[in-house]
Amino acid sequence: MSDLKDKFAPLFQSRSIAIIGASSDRTKWGYIMLKHLVDGGFRGAIYPINTSGDEILGLKVYRTVADIPETPDLAVISVPAPAVLNVLKECIAKGTKAGLVITAGFAELGETGARMQREMVELARKAGMPLIGPNCNGFMSPWNKEYVQFPTFLVPAGRVAIIAQSGNVMDSLTRQVMLHGQGCSICVAIGNEAVLHFEDYLEYLGDDPHTSVIMCYIEGFKDGQRFLKIASEVSKKKPIVIVKGGKTRAGAIAAASHTAAVAGSDLIFDAACKQAGVIRVRSLDEMLNVSLAFLWQPLPKGRRLGIVTGGGGWGVMGADACAEMGFDVVKLPDETIRALDTLLPTWWNRGNPVDLVAGSKPDNIYKAVEQIMQCPSVDAMMFLSMVPMLKIRAFDLPTEADERAKFGEVLENAVIEAMEGLNKLVKKYNKPMVVATEQIFATNIEEARLPYLLGKHDLACYHMPHEAARVLLALADYARYRGALKPE
C-alpha cells in the first residue's frame, strides 16, 4: 500500500506543477486551470509553459518543460491532441513524476486516437509515470489546496471522495457536496483511463485518511475482476457508492462514444456490487443522499423500524416506502405504547407510524421519539413532517414582507434546533434516524439554504419519504456487509 501512496503523491500531494499549454486567453483551459490553481492557494511552485513565453497571472512563463529550473512533480498537459505525445516525452525526459492529460481526441474518437493513446500508455509505463486522462477535466485535492480543474468552484476540504468517468458528472457531484455544506478529499475525472484505471483510484482512496466515503460514477471497467477484488477490500473500510451509466443498450452505445468504455451486463454488475459490499444507487441525487448519510449516521443492527409522523399522509407514504425497501414497520410493544400514552393526546392512533395528531407538544415529541429509540425491538427510525416539532406556529407567521425576510432566519434556526434535538437521540442510542419533511413555512430561498446549513452540522432533511427510506436501505445493506447486521 505504501507503494500506492508514493505513486499517487506527485498527483494529489503535488509540491510543484507545470501547466503545459498555459494561456493568457481567459476562454482557454490553459488559463482557467492556472487561475483555479492560483485562486485555490496552491502552496507549491507553479510553472506555466507556453512557447510564447512572457507572464500569466503574475507567473513567469517558460517556453518548454526543459527550461523549468526544477523537476516538477506534476505535468498538466492541455495542448492539442497531435502535440500531446511529444510533450509527454519532454516531461519524461525532464523526470516529471506524474501527468494529467486534459486533451481529448484519443480512444473515444476512433482508431487514430486509439493508436496515440496506446503510445501514451507505453511511454508512461516505461517511465513508471502515473497518468490521469486523457480526455478529462482534471482533479481537485482540496487538502493540498490543489485545484487542477475546469469547474469554476473550489470545493472545501472534506471527507467525500469522487471518482467519475465523466467530467460533468464530477462537476455536478462536487458542487452538490458543497451545496450540502460538506467538502471533498479528492475529486477526479478519470477520462479515458489510459494509464491509471478506476480500480487504481479506488484502491488508493481505500487507504486515504481524509476519505470517509467514496462516490463513483462509472460506465465500464478495464478489469472487472480487479474491480471486484479491490472493491471488496475497500468496502471493509469505508462505503463505496456507485452510479453505473450504460445500464441499457441505448446507454451503453452512448457510453462507448463518451469514454470508449465497454459497458457489461447490468445484472452481472448488480450481483458483483452485492458481493463486494458496494452500494449501487440509481441516480446522482440518490448517490448524494446516501453518501452523505454515511458521514454521520450509525449503522442499524437490523431492519425493524419505528416511524413518527407529523402528518397522516406522510406516515402512510413513509410506511409504504420503508416496507417496499424491506424494512419491518414493527408493532410497538405494549410497554412503549403505554409510555407514549403519557406523552401524546388521548386520541393518538396507538400504532406505528405514530401519528403526532394536533395537540402534541414539541417537548413531548422528543420524549416520544426517545421511547421508540430505546425500544429493543426497533433498530432504526424515520421521522416525517416535522412541522409540529418546530417552535414556530402558523399564528407566529409575520404578514409584512420585511418581517417575513427576518423570519427566514428564525425558521432556519428552528429547523436546525429540531434536527439537533433528534440527532442527540441518534448519538445516545447509536441507531440511525432519517428525516423527511415538507418545510411548510419556508420560501424557496429558505428551503434552498437549509441543506447547506444542516450539512454544516452533519445533518440532513430529505424532501420525500422515499428518499429517506432509500438512505436507510443503504445503511442496512452496508451494515450487512460489515457484519454489523443481525442475520435475517
Next chain:
Amino acid sequence: MSDLKDKFAPLFQSRSIAIIGASSDRTKWGYIMLKHLVDGGFRGAIYPINTSGDEILGLKVYRTVADIPETPDLAVISVPAPAVLNVLKECIAKGTKAGLVITAGFAELGETGARMQREMVELARKAGMPLIGPNCNGFMSPWNKEYVQFPTFLVPAGRVAIIAQSGNVMDSLTRQVMLHGQGCSICVAIGNEAVLHFEDYLEYLGDDPHTSVIMCYIEGFKDGQRFLKIASEVSKKKPIVIVKGGKTRAGAIAAASHTAAVAGSDLIFDAACKQAGVIRVRSLDEMLNVSLAFLWQPLPKGRRLGIVTGGGGWGVMGADACAEMGFDVVKLPDETIRALDTLLPTWWNRGNPVDLVAGSKPDNIYKAVEQIMQCPSVDAMMFLSMVPMLKIRAFDLPTEADERAKFGEVLENAVIEAMEGLNKLVKKYNKPMVVATEQIFATNIEEARLPYLLGKHDLACYHMPHEAARVLLALADYARYRGALKPE
C-alpha cells in the same frame, strides 16, 4: 352535469360563509381560517359564530347560526366533535346549502366516532347538503378568493386542481405548485369523505373550466367501480395524476388509522389506473413534475426519442433512463447526421445522444436541436446539461462577492432565455421536449429561484435525467389513452 355544478357551487363558488367555532385566539383553527378568508379577499359575506359574541378581525360575531341575517351558502364547522351534530342540525334548520366539517374524532377514531359520522351522513343526505370532511383541513378556491383552510399560504388562481385524502399532503402539494410559479383551481383536503366522496370531486373537476390537470393523493376508495367509471370519462378530457398511499401492508395499516380508508390490492389498482387512463406516479415530487408538464407540453405521437447533451455522462444517464421507460433512442437518419455535421465541431460523436462537445456554439446548438425536432423519426426530445447553451462562460464569472450577487440575475436570465429558445421549437414542431440540467454556475439561492421563474413562463428544468424521462413517460402514456399515440 349541471346538477353537479349546482351541488358544488355553495362550496367552491360560495357567496357567503359562516365560520362556526370562530375564535379570537390566534392559536385556534377558528381564528386561522377566518384570517385566511379575510386575507384572501373573499368578496362575499363572512359570519363568525361564537357563543361569546363580540367582534373578531373587525367582523361582527353572531351567537348562533340562527342569528345570521341571511342564509349562508356555506357553513364551516370547527367545534369539538361532541358538538358537531347539533351544530349541523342548526345549519340545516337555517337552510345552509353546504358544509365543511374540520373537526376530527369520527370514523378514524373507532366505533363511537363512526356512529356520529353515520348520523352526520344521514342528516346531510336528508337535507340534500353537500358536506366536505369531517377530519380535514379545508379547501381553497382561489378563483373565488375563497381560502377556508389551515395552511398559512394563499395559492394564486391557476390551472392545477388538488384532491387529497390528507391535509398535510394537500399543503405540501399546494405549496410546491406555488414554488414552481403556478397556481391552483381548487385544492381540497377531503378527510373522512362522510358525504362527498373522492369520486364526486373528481367528477366535478372533470368539467371545471379552470382545471387543466388533476393531482390526487388517495389511500382508498369508497366505491372503486365508480372511481373507475368516472376516472375513465374525466381522463378523456384532462389528465389525472395519482399517488396512492397504502400500497404495502405497513402503509395500509397506517392508512386505516389515518383516514379510516381501506386500501385495496395494489396490483388491481395499478391495472385499474391503466384502464382508466390515470397516470399513476410513485411520489409527490414525481406528481408535481408530471402534472405541471401537462400544462405546457404537447403529447408525443410515439416513443422515438432524440437526445442532445452538453455532457457525456449526462447523455449516458439520460439514454439509460429513457430506455428503461420504454423509449426508443433512435438511430438518427443520415440526412440529419449530415445536417448536424455542418453545425457541430468535426469531432462530434455522430450518434444519439448528440454530445455537444467543447467548441459547440450556442446558436448552432438551437439549429442542431431543430434538425432533430423536425426529423420525422423523432417523436420527442430530451435536452441535458444546458451549460454550453448559456450565454455565460466560466471565464465570465465574477470573483468579488457583490459582483457575484448581481451575477445571479444574469445567470437566471440566461437560463430562462435558453429555455425559451428551446420552447420555441416545442411550439413550432408540436413535439414535447424535456430538459434536465445541473445549474453548474448557480448558488443554491439561484437554483431555488429558478423553478419559480421558469414556472412563471410555463417552463421547467429538472434536476436529473430520470426525472425528465419520467415526465416523458407520463406524456406518452396519456397520449396512448387519448389515442394520440401511434399503435405500438
